[in-house]
Amino acid sequence: MTDSTSAPAVRVRGLRRVFGARAVLDDLRLDIARGEFVALLGASGSGKTTLLRILGALDAADEGEVLVPEARTIVFQEPRLVPSKKVLANVTVGLPRSRSADGLGALAEVGLERHAGAWPTTLSGGEAQRVALARALVRQPELLLLDEPFAALDALTRLKMQALVGELCLRHRPAVLLVTHDVDEAVRLADRVAVLRDGRLVTDEKVGIGRPRDPGDPAFAALRRRLLADLGVEAPAPSLPSPARTEAGVT
Numbered sequence: 001m002t003d004s005t006s007a008p009a010v011r012v013r014g015l016r017r018v019f020g021a022r023a024v025l026d027d028l029r030l031d032i033a034r035g036e037f038v039a040l041l042g043a044s045g046s047g048k049t050t051l052l053r054i055l056g057a058l059d060a061a062d063e064g065e066v067l068v069p070e071a072r073t074i075v076f077q078e079p080r081l082v083p084s085k086k087v088l089a090n091v092t093v094g095l096p097r098s099r100s101a102d103g104l105g106a107l108a109e110v111g112l113e114r115h116a117g118a119w120p121t122t123l124s125g126g127e128a129q130r131v132a133l134a135r136a137l138v139r140q141p142e143l144l145l146l147d148e149p150f151a152a153l154d155a156l157t158r159l160k161m162q163a164l165v166g167e168l169c170l171r172h173r174p175a176v177l178l179v180t181h182d183v184d185e186a187v188r189l190a191d192r193v194a195v196l197r198d199g200r201l202v203t204d205e206k207v208g209i210g211r212p213r214d215p216g217d218p219a220f221a222a223l224r225r226r227l228l229a230d231l232g233v234e235a236p237a238p239s240l241p242s243p244a245r246t247e248a249g250v251t
């Protein structure tokens with residue numbers, strides 16, 4: 001850990017993680033500035049979640065330097081709520097009782113203050129994931145790790161959750177690493193988008209598109225195509241307008 005305010009929140013150098021004979025992460029280098037939102041794309045098995053787990057102290061590197069803040073939290077694909085605890089108790093689990101007011105404040109930020117006394121089984125999938133997000137934010141993390149947190153949600157709820165996470169991250173300004181398979185999600189939310197392949201980052205690009213970001217924006221579409229190409233997916237070329245008709249005076 002480093003306590004210098006000018007240093008990045010995350011500093012990774014020469015990271016290597018081997019499973020059997022395969023190096024899932026190989027001499028990987030990554031910086032994430034304080035308050036910066038980075039999205040990480042990659043094919044299944046490319047090492048995205050392995051990197052996130054190492055940054056979250058759930059796994060260990062075989063080689064390399066990994067410097068991260070002590071104040072860090074993870075939001076997983078599943079909400080991982082404790083069924084025997086009500087919503088507020090899930091948000092403040094592991095915290096002193098004196099933090100109950102903070103828990104209520106976090107629930108208010110995700111629009112669930114009226115559900116503080118509810119049981120997890122009464123929540124929808126989107127509501128449960130919002131509780132998981134409140135549980136992460138109440139700990140005031142300097143580093144927020146998001147492991148495909150919207151993957152299990154329906155399309156409409158997913159869009160709403162993306163907007164909520166974007167808003168909350170702009171407000172609280174943690175460093176963020178989002179692991180996702182969704183290229184549009186990455187471009188919509190992140191300050192930078194990286195692509196992991198063969199254990200290394202083959203792309204690390206700033207998103208120079210103003211917010212809010214519209215998938216119909218030509219700059220959005222161009223970045224999407226580049227990222228898909230880096231992922232080995234051939235994106236369809238944009239359709240061209242039909243030739244103008246000139247006969248009978250029609251142009």
